[in-house]
Amino acid sequence: MSLQPGDALASHNFGLQIDGVMVEYLQEVSGLSVEQDVIEYQQVSADGKPVIKKMPGVRKAGECTVTRGMTESSAFTTWINDSIAGNMGAARKNATIMMMDYQNNPVKRYNMRNAWCSKVETSGVKAGDTSALTEQVTITFEELVIE
Numbered sequence: 001m002s003l004q005p006g007d008a009l010a011s012h013n014f015g016l017q018i019d020g021v022m023v024e025y026l027q028e029v030s031g032l033s034v035e036q037d038v039i040e041y042q043q044v045s046a047d048g049k050p051v052i053k054k055m056p057g058v059r060k061a062g063e064c065t066v067t068r069g070m071t072e073s074s075a076f077t078t079w080i081n082d083s084i085a086g087n088m089g090a091a092r093k094n095a096t097i098m099m100m101d102y103q104n105n106p107v108k109r110y111n112m113r114n115a116w117c118s119k120v121e122t123s124g125v126k127a128g129d130t131s132a133l134t135e136q137v138t139i140t141f142e143e144l145v146i147e
Contacts, residue, residue, distance in 0.1 A: 013104070016066060017096040018115075023076055027067045027134060029097055032110060034062030034144040063118070063140045064097070070122065070133035080137060083117035091116040095139060112141035 016023045037057030045051050068076070082091040095115040099108040119138035123131070 013100045013102065015098045015100065017098065018075070018079060019093045019095075021075065023068070023073070027069060028065075030065050030067075032062070032064035032097065032144075035060045059143070061140060061142050062112070062144050063138055064112075065136055065138050067134050067136050070135050080117045080120055084120070088116065095141070109147040111145040111147065112139065113143040113145070115139050115141040 014026075014029060016026050016029065036059045038054055039057040040052065040054050042050060042052050079091065079093065082088075085091075092114040093116070095112045097110040097112070098106045099110075101107050116139070117137050118140040119136075121136045123134040123136075125133065
């Protein structure tokens with residue numbers, strides 16, 4: 001059953017692709033944001049009244065945080081290590097967050113250009129604890145295109 005007009009996407013059905021490869025075991029995506037400066041200027045109209053205008057300025061780079069189960073994913077770990085080591089030629093990748101309908105068909109894509117990992121944080125460990133280990137990875141990107 002695909003989405004009907006007026007239906008909203010479910011927040012639990014999403015995926016992350018890095019250079020076209022789906023990353024498995026992804027638990028959460030948060031803080032996906034990009035910002036643009038706002039330029040405000042004032043002028044006086046022909047009849048002497050003040051006019052305030054706003055227009056878009058320079059777009060800023062953005063970031064998001066993904067949480068995933070700690071796995072043996074060598075591709076993801078290599079990406080993290082290349083980023084932390086400053087090997088930006090290998091670290092900058094195109095990543096896509098895909099929102100999917102109930103039949104796993106992509107409905108909306110957030111394409112992040114030149115994305116790389118700027119922070120990695122692991123969940124706490126405790127003797128006797130039975131919870132899954134996770135990694136939170138902050139992904140920084142230069143441009144966001146929404147399809």
